[in-house]
Amino acid sequence: MTIKIFNTLSRKIENFKPINGNEVKMYSCGPTVYDYAHIGNLRYFVFVDLLKRILKEAGYSLYQVMNITDIDDKTIKRANEKGVDFHEISLKYEKIFFEDLEKLKCSRPDLAPRATDEIDFMSEMIQFLIEKGYAYERSGSVYFSLASYPEYGKLSKLDLSKVKVGARVDVDTYEKESPGDFALWKGKKDNEPSYKMPFGEGRPGWHIECSAISRKHLGEQFDIHTGGVDLIFPHHENEKAQSEAFCGVKTVNYWIHSEYLIVEGKKMSKSLGNFYTLRELEDRGFDYDSVRYMLISSHYRAQLNFTITGLKAAESTISNIKMFVQHLMAGGEGTVDLSDMVREQEKAFFDALMDDLGIGNALSHLFIIINNINSADPLKVNAATKEAVIEAFTRFNTILDISQLEMTESKIPADVNTLAQERHQARLDKDYSRADELRGEITEMGYIVEDTPEGFILRKMDE
Numbered sequence: 261m262t263i264k265i266f267n268t269l270s271r272k273i274e275n276f277k278p279i280n281g282n283e284v285k286m287y288s289c290g291p292t293v294y295d296y297a298h299i300g301n302l303r304y305f306v307f308v309d310l311l312k313r314i315l316k317e318a319g320y321s322l323y324q325v326m327n328i329t330d331i332d333d334k335t336i337k338r339a340n341e342k343g344v345d346f347h348e349i350s351l352k353y354e355k356i357f358f359e360d361l362e363k364l365k366c367s368r369p370d371l372a373p374r375a376t377d378e379i380d381f382m383s384e385m386i387q388f389l390i391e392k393g394y395a396y397e398r399s400g401s402v403y404f405s406l407a408s409y410p411e412y413g414k415l416s417k418l419d420l421s422k423v424k425v426g427a428r429v430d431v432d433t434y435e436k437e438s439p440g441d442f443a444l445w446k447g448k449k450d451n452e453p454s455y456k457m458p459f460g461e462g463r464p465g466w467h468i469e470c471s472a473i474s475r476k477h478l479g480e481q482f483d484i485h486t487g488g489v490d491l492i493f494p495h496h497e498n499e500k501a502q503s504e505a506f507c508g509v510k511t512v513n514y515w516i517h518s519e520y521l522i523v524e525g526k527k528m529s530k531s532l533g534n535f536y537t538l539r540e541l542e543d544r545g546f547d548y549d550s551v552r553y554m555l556i557s558s559h560y561r562a563q564l565n566f567t568i569t570g571l572k573a574a575e576s577t578i579s580n581i582k583m584f585v586q587h588l589m590a591g592g593e594g595t596v597d598l599s600d601m602v603r604e605q606e607k608a609f610f611d612a613l614m615d616d617l618g619i620g621n622a623l624s625h626l627f628i629i630i631n632n633i634n635s636a637d638p639l640k641v642n643a644a645t646k647e648a649v650i651e652a653f654t655r656f657n658t659i660l661d662i663s664q665l666e667m668t669e670s671k672i673p674a675d676v677n678t679l680a681q682e683r684h685q686a687r688l689d690k691d692y693s694r695a696d697e698l699r700g701e702i703t704e705m706g707y708i709v710e711d712t713p714e715g716f717i718l719r720k721m722d723e
């Protein structure tokens with residue numbers, strides 16, 4: 261299966277082709293571990309998880325590296341505010357970050373190096389860049405010279421005429437309106453951790469971290485680099501410049517970025533009080549599956565408007581799908597054969613995913629199955645249709661991974677089913693005392709029967 265994917269570098273949807281046969285090497289910018297991840301951060305990690313699952317579905321083997329930013333402007337600032345060592349802050353939030361990933365069913369990267377464990381290689385890169393004239397030292401810091409690298413600006417479509425020659429920026433994040441020579445190494449300051457290197461004592465900037473970790477663990481060239489759109493400039497532009505100056509080749513073939521998440525139509529910010537973490541949503545009574553479904557179900561290149569109403573809708577969508585399957589399995593065996601329809605929609609689901617991760621389209625095929633079977637009456641479909649649904653939904657769930665939708669093999673015994681159908685008929689005939697009698701028999705056999713607008717649902721008592 262060929263995957264089509266939007267490459268930020270070309271601003272086009274391209275056919276994905278790995279450098280080396282079936283093996284995909286992917287670098288994902290990881291978290292800065294100074295606080296709880298908010299729902300916007302989590303959207304990005306769920307997008308990365310979706311991409312990984314689709315690559316695997318398409319038959320690729322995947323090796324993913326993700327950095328843990330444990331030393332940067334933010335972790336140091338937070339540690340100083342709290343009066344503790346920055347490792348104390350970063351280790352705490354790194355642990356919480358991986359717990360959040362697990363709760364949202366996002367698989368861990370194959371390798372997740374911490375920035376502080378990779379400083380020697382960052383230093384090697386910086387020395388090389390100084391020797392080759394791409395970088396220079398000034399007042400204890402080392403800067404990347406934009407003038408030395410004519411390719412600068414291609415990823416973020418930066419207007420280079422705005423660059424003031426010789427202007428320097430010391431912070432890790434800044435606006436596109438003020439580009440300049442950026443810091444690879446920040447000279448030692450009071451109240452900041454520092455490392456002694458041949459070019460001076462100090463600490464690495466954020467951008468060199470990703471260049472060094474990706475080069476060291478994935479080689480000079482790799483297939484995919486992911487990040488949120490907010491990282492295109494300056495982080496990825498700077499990373500690209502450093503990596504390509506160091507390696508002498510185009511290092512990344514596909515730059516893939518996920519869009520922003522906004523909350524109730526507004527930019528998320530602490531001052532607006534619309535800053536949700538996974539824990540806060542949990543405290544409000546939402547389960548992780550609903551959060552995962554909500555984050556995964558909108559296209560990665562569309563802005564996602566996170567609302568509590570939307571999260572409730574995700575919750576009820578999941579329970580509707582679950583009810584549908586239960587209802588279908590509980591009914592007897594009819595004669596209507598919709599198995600071909602189910603298989604066609606199953607194929608269409610995966611075709612949609614291969615087309616630039618078209619999750620919305622994919623999900624519409626799941627709902628077509630539900631609607632078609634509901635209009636035909638789930639109690640009337642045959643065994644082949646049921647089997648096809650189980651197969652299709654099991655495969656859908658390798659992507660969605662919603663625990664509530666796991667297809668268990670809990671087949672309802674035929675005699676229990678017959679009793680339930682007799683009871684259903686008795687109710688239709690308004691023979692309620694007979695219906696109650698039959699319910700008693702079903703209960704004695706260890707099953708619970710529930711009435712629904714379409715018919716009934718049977719389930720085992722301990723489930």
Ligand SMILES: [Zn+2]
Nearest residue numbers: 289290470495
């Ligand atoms: Zn990065």
